[in-house]
Amino acid sequence: EADIYQTPRYLVIGTGKKITLECSQTMGHDKMYWYQQDPGMELHLIHYSYGVNSTEKGDLSSESTVSRIRTEHFPLTLESARPSHTSQYLCASKKPGGGTGELFFGEGSRLTVL
Amino acid sequence: AQTVTQSQPEMSVQEAETVTLSCTYDTSESNYYLFWYKQPPSRQMILVIRQEAYKQQNATENRFSVNFQKAAKSFSLKISDSQLGDTAMYFCAFMKHEGAQKLVFGQGTRLTINP
Numbered sequence: 001e002a003d004i005y006q007t008p009r010y011l012v013i014g015t016g017k018k019i020t021l022e023c024s025q026t027m028g029h030d031k032m033y034w035y036q037q038d039p040g041m042e043l044h045l046i047h048y049s050y051g052v053n054s055t056e057k058g059d060l061s062s063e064s065t066v067s068r069i070r071t072e073h074f075p076l077t078l079e080s081a082r083p084s085h086t087s088q089y090l091c092a093s094k095k096p097g098g099g100t101g102e103l104f105f106g107e108g109s110r111l112t113v114l
Numbered sequence: 115a116q117t118v119t120q121s122q123p124e125m126s127v128q129e130a131e132t133v134t135l136s137c138t139y140d141t142s143e144s145n146y147y148l149f150w151y152k153q154p155p156s157r158q159m160i161l162v163i164r165q166e167a168y169k170q171q172n173a174t175e176n177r178f179s180v181n182f183q184k185a186a187k188s189f190s191l192k193i194s195d196s197q198l199g200d201t202a203m204y205f206c207a208f209m210k211h212e213g214a215q216k217l218v219f220g221q222g223t224r225l226t227i228n229p
Contacts, residue, residue: 031215041153041203043219050214058216090159094215101147101166101209103217105159 003027006091006106013081014114021076021109023091031094032074033103036060036087043090049074081113116141116208120220127196128228134181135191135223137206143167145211148182150191153222154202162204165189167211196227 004025013019023032034047035058045058049068063085064078074093078085088110092103118139127133139148150162165173165182172180177197181190193200206220 033216035219041222041224043205043222045216045218048214048216056214059218092159092217100164101149101211101215102161102164105151107158 004091004093004104004106006089006109008109009107010110010112012112012114015080015082017081017113019078019081019111021089021091021111023074023076023106024072025074025093025104026072027093027095027104028071029093029104030071030096032068033092033094034058034064034066034074034076035090035092036062037090037108038087047076081111083113085111086113087111116143116210116218118206118208118218118220120206120223122223123221124224124226126226126228129196129198131196132192132194133196133225135193135204135206135225137189137191137220139187139189139206139208139220141187141208141210143210147209147211148180148189149207149209149217150178150180150189151205151207151219152200152202153205154199159205163191193225198227198229201225201227 007022030051032049035043044060046062047066091106146167148165153159163175177194203222208218
């Protein structure tokens, strides 16, 4: 079983608040990812990281930002949340090298902005 | 850019039946991975089965098997002897072998196994 953790699991906040979704993994994986899952369940990559101090935007434009100061930690921040940010956010990681290609996923953070 | 298409938004079968989920993809890459992931209701996404494009032999994991047709760019999942615990969203996904190694997902198929 993969050791990748997301907090909070559920968050309900008002418009304009700043929020940070936490993601941590204890597997020493270098690559980490954030996916946004819309109500129709489609998954879109919004950020990824190759390693410490490396972050890239994904295929879906997002107002969120990420940082990667430590290998095990990849937080996602929204400076001013809006109702359009309501979604589920999934964090994932991948071990170094090619390997099996498998991504390991956290349980997700479900964000509701009122 | 790669695209993955799952044409069956929902499927429903009786317990113990066999069900096949369809997936097609589009890529100009020659070396890549294909995956089926399972997302049970309110639970973690987990890998069901994977296939490397250079391998002609179809992957099998217990009750789960794939039909990989590289020329047709088709990658279907067969679940044999379906169980209630197989109820979940199933996502087909593509990853290039090199580079950023990002997973590109299909739209998902909601599978319900009925008792």
